[in-house]
Amino acid sequence: MISKLAPQRADSAGASDITAPRALRRPPQRSRRRHKRPAAAGRFYVGAPDSHAVRHNLAVAGRLRYGDEAWRLARAGDVGGLRGVAELLRAGDPDDPDYDARRARAFGDALEGRVEEALAQLTAGAGEDWPFPAARAADVARVHYLAGDYEQALAALRGAVRGAERLDPQVAELVTAVAARAPGLRARAVRVALGGGTTWQRLRYAAAAAAAR
Numbered sequence: 073m074i075s076k077l078a079p080q081r082a083d084s085a086g087a088s089d090i091t092a093p094r095a096l097r098r099p100p101q102r103s104r105r106r107h108k109r110p111a112a113a114g115r116f117y118v119g120a121p122d123s124h125a126v127r128h129n130l131a132v133a134g135r136l137r138y139g140d141e142a143w144r145l146a147r148a149g150d151v152g153g154l155r156g157v158a159e160l161l162r163a164g165d166p167d168d169p170d171y172d173a174r175r176a177r178a179f180g181d182a183l184e185g186r187v188e189e190a191l192a193q194l195t196a197g198a199g200e201d202w203p204f205p206a207a208r209a210a211d212v213a214r215v216h217y218l219a220g221d222y223e224q225a226l227a228a229l230r231g232a233v234r235g236a237e238r239l240d241p242q243v244a245e246l247v248t249a250v251a252a253r254a255p256g257l258r259a260r261a262v263r264v265a266l267g268g269g270t271t272w273q274r275l276r277y278a279a280a281a282a283a284a285r
Contacts, residue, residue, distance in 0.1 A: 141157060145157065145176075145179070146218055154176045154177065154179050154180040157176040158173045158174070158176040159173075171202055172197075173197070174196055175193070175194065178190040178191070179214065179218060181215075182214075182215040182216075182218035182219045187215060187221070194212065205231075206233075206236060210229070210240070210243050213226070213232060213243075213246060214246065217253075222250045222257060223257060226247070226250050226257055226260055226264060229250070233247070233268040233269070234268055235267070235268055238269060238270060239270075239273050244265060244273070247265050248281050251281045252284035252285055258282065258284065261284070262278045262281045262282050266278050
């Protein structure tokens, strides 16, 4: 006895799902969350927020070309190189009391132990638009550091750091350098590092000062 099988209706949609190869099936789309790319890191100026006035201040922008080079030469003890930078900066107008030229000369004077002359150079070169008070305090600290007076350097750094929203890494490195050269001032250097900058900067630079050797 032959049994009759009831014809099965194939649903068109279901049949296509069954017969379609897996490789041809479109995977479910996942929503992609786009992350904002962080802004490019810029130079931090102590006491000089990244404002429209600072970004478009030509007097400020033109002064930072030789700043790092002068400090590099000072750290290397290159008095002759500092004199050359000072002359180069004053070549445009010998009568202009350019701060960066006098700053380079001040570093050279400090290396030779003439602290009063060095501080006088910074005072004579200061103008209305530059340097900012905190930047000037940092340079005073550099003069004392180069002359080996680490206690006075740290006292000047306190004024450069206190209340800054963001701290110039070079200033923070100088705090650490003072702590390394004068271990007896390490605790004071840690307190100075905690005096300014973002929370992350305060913790990072305070830890660096505490571990300085």
